[in-house]
Amino acid sequence: MFLTKSHMKLNRIAIDHRFKEIEKVEKLYIDSFPEDERIPFKVLLDILSVQKIMDIYYDNDQLIGMTYVFTDDKIVYLSYICIEEEFRNIGYGSEILEILKNDYKDKCLVIDIEECEENDDIRDEKRRGRDFYLRHGFVSTGIFYNFYHVDYEILCCNGTVTQEEWHSFLSRQRGRITRTIRYYKKDS
Numbered sequence: 001m002f003l004t005k006s007h008m009k010l011n012r013i014a015i016d017h018r019f020k021e022i023e024k025v026e027k028l029y030i031d032s033f034p035e036d037e038r039i040p041f042k043v044l045l046d047i048l049s050v051q052k053i054m055d056i057y058y059d060n061d062q063l064i065g066m067t068y069v070f071t072d073d074k075i076v077y078l079s080y081i082c083i084e085e086e087f088r089n090i091g092y093g094s095e096i097l098e099i100l101k102n103d104y105k106d107k108c109l110v111i112d113i114e115e116c117e118e119n120d121d122i123r124d125e126k127r128r129g130r131d132f133y134l135r136h137g138f139v140s141t142g143i144f145y146n147f148y149h150v151d152y153e154i155l156c157c158n159g160t161v162t163q164e165e166w167h168s169f170l171s172r173q174r175g176r177i178t179r180t181i182r183y184y185k186k187d188s
Helices: 022-032 041-046 092-103 123-135 163-180
Strands: 010-014 052-059 062-071 075-083 108-114 139-147 150-157 182-184
Touching (some): 022 041, 108 123
Antiparallel strands (some): 062 075, 139 150
16 A cells, blocks of 8 residues: 555544543554563553653544653653554654654654664664664664663654753653663664
């Protein structure tokens, strides 16, 4: 399926646990991320607030994707973005990123991506993901960390973030769990 941007008519809806098709959203989320990278879906729903927002995106009546962001006065952390498998690689992810970049243009939009190891079985997939964000204006912050045995790199656009600002943000958003984060320097 090939669609041009002019054919995409994305509608964004902020949802909570009362959303009538919440099971479809949960399936999309579970199918899109490995278990070690997922916060339990029920927890995501339970912590929704003014600063923790789950949006879904429809094109006509078709569920296309979901985003989950944590926000404060300076930073918007795009914790999760996922697109239904049948609608990947045709521009929906790009369109959703542009919506977010525009909506939060006065804040630093931050993502963390899983690090690529040379002996990693899905190294090419991870590199394509990183390249996708770089093509959309994200840059590396030079911040790398390990959280629950997964290594991440921080990318951002619409501004910059330091390691101290990032850690402070995570501490406010996620509380004591951030004590398990271990930052490291990346060998060049």
